Amino acid sequence: MISPTVGSIADRIRSGAVISTEEAEALWTHAGDQLLSELATTVRDRLHQPQTATYIKMAIVNYTNVCVAKCDYCSFYRLPHQSGTYLLDFDQVCAKIDALVAFGGKLVGFNGGFHPQLRLHDYAELFSRIHARYGDDLAFYEMTVAEFMFSCKLSKIPYDEGAQILRQAGTRWITGGGAEILDDGFRRRHSPGKYTVADYFLAQRAILAAGLGSTATMVIGFDETLAERLNHLASLRSFQDSVGGGLTSFLCWTYKPWNNVLGGTELSITEYLRWLAISRIYLHNIRHIRTSVLTKNEAALQGLRYGANDFDLPTEDEVTQMAGATISHDFTQVLAAARTEGYEPILRDAFQPG
Numbered sequence: 413m414i415s416p417t418v419g420s421i422a423d424r425i426r427s428g429a430v431i432s433t434e435e436a437e438a439l440w441t442h443a444g445d446q447l448l449s450e451l452a453t454t455v456r457d458r459l460h461q462p463q464t465a466t467y468i469k470m471a472i473v474n475y476t477n478v479c480v481a482k483c484d485y486c487s488f489y490r491l492p493h494q495s496g497t498y499l500l501d502f503d504q505v506c507a508k509i510d511a512l513v514a515f516g517g518k519l520v521g522f523n524g525g526f527h528p529q530l531r532l533h534d535y536a537e538l539f540s541r542i543h544a545r546y547g548d549d550l551a552f553y554e555m556t557v558a559e560f561m562f563s564c565k566l567s568k569i570p571y572d573e574g575a576q577i578l579r580q581a582g583t584r585w586i587t588g589g590g591a592e593i594l595d596d597g598f599r600r601r602h603s604p605g606k607y608t609v610a611d612y613f614l615a616q617r618a619i620l621a622a623g624l625g626s627t628a629t630m631v632i633g634f635d636e637t638l639a640e641r642l643n644h645l646a647s648l649r650s651f652q653d654s655v656g657g658g659l660t661s662f663l664c665w666t667y668k669p670w671n672n673v674l675g676g677t678e679l680s681i682t683e684y685l686r687w688l689a690i691s692r693i694y695l696h697n698i699r700h701i702r703t704s705v706l707t708k709n710e711a712a713l714q715g716l717r718y719g720a721n722d723f724d725l726p727t728e729d730e731v732t733q734m735a736g737a738t739i740s741h742d743f744t745q746v747l748a749a750a751r752t753e754g755y756e757p758i759l760r761d762a763f764q765p766g
């Protein structure tokens with residue numbers, strides 16, 4: 413039996429209305445899985461071809477695990493004085509890119525830590541050499557907003573100038589990674605050394621203003637409250653309006669609780685799928701909603717029935733693997749899971765947003 417409140421919200425969604433944060437909360441609390449799936453699919457199918465989904469093979473190159481931010485949910489970082497630290501040189505970075513190319517991959521994401529010796533010009537030089545070597549054969553997501561912020565601060569370079577420096581080095585994309593939960597209460601509890609939410613959006617605004625592309629991300633399943641999750645979505649939606657729709661996609665994945673200080677229990681696939689649906693319905697101004705094979709493996713493809721229209725086939729990412737993620741290179745099997753859900757997977761161009 414659908415409660416009258418949920419029933420009227422559902423009718424509004426079916427008629428194309430934008431829902432409020434309070435309505436998103438009511439849906440999350442009272443709507444059943446089947447209704448959320450139906451509503452998210454209705455919204456998705458207004459923007460994308462029904463029964464198809466796009467995907468891309470990609471690798472995340474973790475160029476360094478040195479980080480001074482000390483987020484308690486992180487299983488990847490090492491402090492500069494600890495054993496086991498590394499910083500890849502140019503040839504080692506290229507070897508990782510070549511490994512992706514051997515898999516037929518086209519998209520490379522760079523993700524490391526807040527390394528206290530790497531200045532923005534070091535990144536610009538690395539990226540410039542990478543572009544010279546690989547040309548336009550591959551697309552690169554060069555750093556996350558969070559790493560960009562730290563590097564700019566360390567280099568005493570304002571964000572707008574930093575974005576221009578990277579642009580001149582050939583950078584096209586800085587992803588919205590490192591966002592986790594964009595709520596200052598959450599940030600104070602778990603990663604007080606990383607950034608404030610206002611500062612995060614200041615940096616992302618500068619990135620977009622410089623003509624670079626960027627994306628939205630979210631990680632759920634720590635100890636965040638529903639209010640904190642909703643704050644994250646509300647901030648994103650409002651930011652997206654303020655930049656004229658500059659963020660091309662939203663990717664949500666789940667926290668992995670192994671080998672870190674925070675620990676905990678992994679979020680169920682059901683809760684992940686329900687949140688994907690809420691995100692698709694609420695984020696009316698973000699066209700592409702992506703489901704995370706990296707953290708939920710084949711089960712992530714169920715997300716195509718909960719509003720997602722795109723996914724990655726990852727070949728490596730040490731950050732999540734250190735926290736317990738497992739990556740399969742049996743891509744045929746992963747793609748078969750999409751078909752089982754009723755969606756034909758279509759390989760997309762790396763330069764088109766997913």
Ligand code: SF4
Nearest residue numbers: 479481482483486525
């Ligand atoms: S999540 Fe990122 S910023 Fe935080 S400790 Fe890990 S590597 Fe550093």
